[in-house]
Amino acid sequence: MINQEERILRPLNFPSGAPGRGASVFKAKNGIKVGVINANGRVFMEALECPFKTVLKAAEELAKETKIIIVDIHAEATSEKIALGWYLDGKVSAILGTHTHIQTADEKILPQGTAYITDVGMTGPYDSVIGRRVEDVLTRFLSSIPVRFEVAEGNVQLHGALVEIDEATGKARSILRIQKKI
Numbered sequence: 001m002i003n004q005e006e007r008i009l010r011p012l013n014f015p016s017g018a019p020g021r022g023a024s025v026f027k028a029k030n031g032i033k034v035g036v037i038n039a040n041g042r043v044f045m046e047a048l049e050c051p052f053k054t055v056l057k058a059a060e061e062l063a064k065e066t067k068i069i070i071v072d073i074h075a076e077a078t079s080e081k082i083a084l085g086w087y088l089d090g091k092v093s094a095i096l097g098t099h100t101h102i103q104t105a106d107e108k109i110l111p112q113g114t115a116y117i118t119d120v121g122m123t124g125p126y127d128s129v130i131g132r133r134v135e136d137v138l139t140r141f142l143s144s145i146p147v148r149f150e151v152a153e154g155n156v157q158l159h160g161a162l163v164e165i166d167e168a169t170g171k172a173r174s175i176l177r178i179q180k181k182i
């Protein structure tokens, strides 16, 4: 299915031969082409291809079709995400971090015009441990015994970032963090 469904991206830096794709150009509602890249980090995560070089190469490919390019960097370490931000500054419109589920307060426009935030946060229940039921996670931490983590309920919030991009240049004008109770 991941091979057929064009709306699904998987991390770009999976080994070659893995099903699906990690970068594509999508059409926004207003007809504007938006390039999107998803990649995984490697620090405290599984070993994959280099996210820096693979993302840069994919961004250069997408740039032939559109100036608007969004990178979702799915990574554990803030250092790796920040470093990628500096590496890609001016080459993509926005770098939005994911994976930790906790929104960071470091949204900014980098010097060459790329919007950046280390983690956009999570959409889901916040009276939880990154979305899972507190009791289950505590049992695991207190006993070290594997426990099924059920999805928590209540206090559902939508987190994200709103990025304003100049379509003529692909540079970001602004980035706004969003935390909204649903």
Ligand SMILES: [Fe+2]
Binding pocket: 074, 098, 099, 100
């Ligand atoms: Fe993740």
